[in-house]
Amino acid sequence: MNARFKVYVHGSPVMITLQPHKPIAHMEGGPTDEGYEWHRTVYEFDGDYVTATHQYESQCCDGRFSSNNEMRCPVGLLKASKRRSPMWEGVRSGQRDYNAEAAGY
Numbered sequence: 001m002n003a004r005f006k007v008y009v010h011g012s013p014v015m016i017t018l019q020p021h022k023p024i025a026h027m028e029g030g031p032t033d034e035g036y037e038w039h040r041t042v043y044e045f046d047g048d049y050v051t052a053t054h055q056y057e058s059q060c061c062d063g064r065f066s067s068n069n070e071m072r073c074p075v076g077l078l079k080a081s082k083r084r085s086p087m088w089e090g091v092r093s094g095q096r097d098y099n100a101e102a103a104g105y
Helices: 077-078 098-102
Strands: 003-009 012-018 026-029 035-047 049-060 063-074 089-097
Touching: 003 049, 003 077, 012 035, 049 077, 063 077, 063 098, 089 098
Parallel strands: none
Antiparallel strands: 003 012, 026 035, 035 049, 049 063, 063 089
16 A cells, blocks of 8 residues: 655645655755755655655854754545645654854753
8 A cells, every 4th residue: 555645845736655665755955155955855654654754954154053853644644635635743853053052052
């Protein structure tokens, strides 16, 4: 059994089909005029849940920053949705501001 759902990339809908235990990743970003910025999303399906892990990393004149967010949706809710867009629930998230940490905040 596969999981099929809709996500938005650059504002456009994209249908994703996941096979169990075969993750799909999407990454974008690169150099900016002050450093770099990238976003990475990994979608995984374990047979029961679809998990989306989002990672963000950047560096600019204010320093280095990173964040992550993991969400999941039971496959049963995914199948029941007429919109075919996951009803995500938060699992965990975090962020780091490396300059703030260095300053003791």
